[in-house]
Amino acid sequence: MLLLLMVSLDLGIDERSQFPAFWLREVWHLIHFQCALAMMVLGESASETRAAQTRRKHLLTSIHNIPHMSISISRITVGNNPMDLEFSTIFDTGTSFTYLADPAYTYISQSFHAQVQVNRHVPDSRIPFEYCYDISSSEARILTPDISLRTVSGSLFPVVDAGQVISIQEHEYVYCLAIFKSMKLNIIGPGTSSSGFLVEDVLYLSTEEAHPQILKAPIMLGCGETQTGSFLDAAAPNGLFGLGIDEISVPSILAQRGMASNSFSMCFGHDGIGRISFGDQGSSDQEETPLDINPQHPTYVISISRITVGNNPMDLEFSTIFDTGTSFTYLADPAYTYISQSNSHVTVACPPFLSFHAQVQVNRHVPDSRIPFEYCYDISSSEARILTPDISLRTVSGSLFPVVDAGQVISIQEHEYVYCLAIFKSMKLNIIGRKFQSSFSAQPY
Structure with a gap:
């Protein structure tokens, strides 16, 4: 059976660059809504309002046809060490981590490393970040210097948490400076996370048939109580729709309940209105390729x-x-x-x-x-x-x-x-x- 769901997507600039979905705490793979029942609207008016407020507060620039918010930075401070350095950066709520080009990347990472007093993890191809440190457990933290950016207008932008804990194998963890080195573009990502409690709700889905039927699909969703990063500001004010590989994603739940096969397809419109078809098996002439699934960090x-x-x-x-x-x-x-x-x-x-x-x-x-x-x-x-x-x-x-x-x-x-x-x-x-x-x-x- 093929089930259809119409969604309005907050597409943003989104250079998510980038970005190592398999190392993330599975925010995107969670069915996460911030206690909002208008689940199918992922952004739009609330996001636009917050963006307008941000434009009034900071001096923002943009390139037409590539919508993004760009802020000019004049100073970087790592611990008690300031450095006057001017560069522009995109503030992108769709990017989980931060990308900095030189000289900003080198100054921050090397200054950060010089002030950390624990052993640096040896270079490891399993880890996407350059500066990582051995820790004893996933809950352990190390003493690290604060990082802040000052804009050309004088506003201070403190980085709440520049790190990311990564499990590289059972009982082996590292704490990494969660910044990627970029060749040219600077992107400030929010380091987004959410925690809260699970509730059960119902999705109303329409079948794609000559005479469509409306089906009720009970699902579990996460209601966030403690948010960090972009969830505190303009990102996904009404929640995120989980389409990951894990068993807690919407396609997996529908498959477990026998309502649709464990597959889906997505269609993006130029106006941001999209369509998701659950149980879509594709056409007979459609080519296929297997997914390389890492059981510890499943992603596409x-x-x-x-x-x-x-x-x-x-x-x-x-x-x-x-x-x-x-x-x-x-x-x-x-x-x-x-x-x-x-x-x-x-x-x-x-x-x-x-x-x-x-x-x-x-x-x-x-x-x-x-x-x-x-x-x-x-x-x-x-x-x-x-x-x-x-x-x-x-x-x-x-x-x-x-x-x-x-x-x-x-x-x-x-x-x-x-x-x-x-x-x-x-x-x-x-x-x-x-x-x-x-x-x-x-x-x-």
């Missing part, structure tokens, strides 16, 4: 074996998170370089691999601090398009994942537009964001 991870740009394939194996909560895509090297950079910068076997940039025949926009993407091209209007090569990813199972539209049109000032390859360079994690996703369904098991 798939393995890629080949990248094709235009008619140029490149065999390259890497894993990537499939994340509907991330607007754009993040790729680490060598995948980012193969896709984006000019041919002269890519050293591969013959015949030469022609990247996205090498196949675009219009003028590249000069480097511009107002634009978060690296490869952008001048266009005449917001409606104009340029001839760009198709991009596709092939999974290890042999299925083809075509990218419908890899670009983003940005208005940088009146009557001045650019078309950008909408991929961010990541230091470590690969994330397929919402803009790359089209006509894909998810089946946790």
Whole structure:
């Protein structure tokens, strides 16, 4: 049976960059609502009101067509050590962690490390953060210096908790400075968490049939009492809808009750109105690939074996998170370089691999601090398009994942537009964001 739920999604900028969903305390995998019964509205008016209040309080800037809140920072303080350093950063409630480019990243991380008096954890490929410290249990804490940022207007932004506890195996824990090193973009994430109690409620779902039926689905949901990070401000004022792999997510609960098979598909509209179909099995001609599920940290991870740009394939194996909560895509090297950079910068076997940039025949926009993407091209209007090569990813199972539209049109000032390859360079994690996703369904098991 196929069940349909209409939802209004607070899409935000969302560069969630990024972001290691498998290390998070499963906030997204929880059915979490802040005691709000208007469950299907995830944002909208309340979020807009809070955003307007924030704009009045701080000096905010934005790039048209990529909505975000950018604040200018003038000073960083770690412990009692201030450093005058000016840079702009995006405040993104959709990003759980923080991304800083140099010199801000190096100053904060090295100053933080110099003031921590416990053993630093040895470099570990299982951990996405650079500065981590051994602790005795998941509840243990270590003495760490406070971190604060001062804006150019003089307002102080104290960081409540810059750390993240990670369980790397049974009875082995580390406490990490939860900041990722970025190549260019600065994003302040909230370090979001919620705790409270469980209640039972009912979802009203419509079947997708010639004569739709309304079904009642009893589910458990979390009512948050103690919130941190973005839950204290503008993020998801009416709650988060849990679509994770764990047994406490909505698809899993519906499957356990025999109301739908354990799968779902999502459709995003340009106006933010979306549709979720529970029990969607896809079509007979739809390609599939298995999920690489880590039982300790289950999330939507798939393995890629080949990248094709235009008619140029490149065999390259890497894993990537499939994340509907991330607007754009993040790729680490060598995948980012193969896709984006000019041919002269890519050293591969013959015949030469022609990247996205090498196949675009219009003028590249000069480097511009107002634009978060690296490869952008001048266009005449917001409606104009340029001839760009198709991009596709092939999974290890042999299925083809075509990218419908890899670009983003940005208005940088009146009557001045650019078309950008909408991929961010990541230091470590690969994330397929919402803009790359089209006509894909998810089946946790």
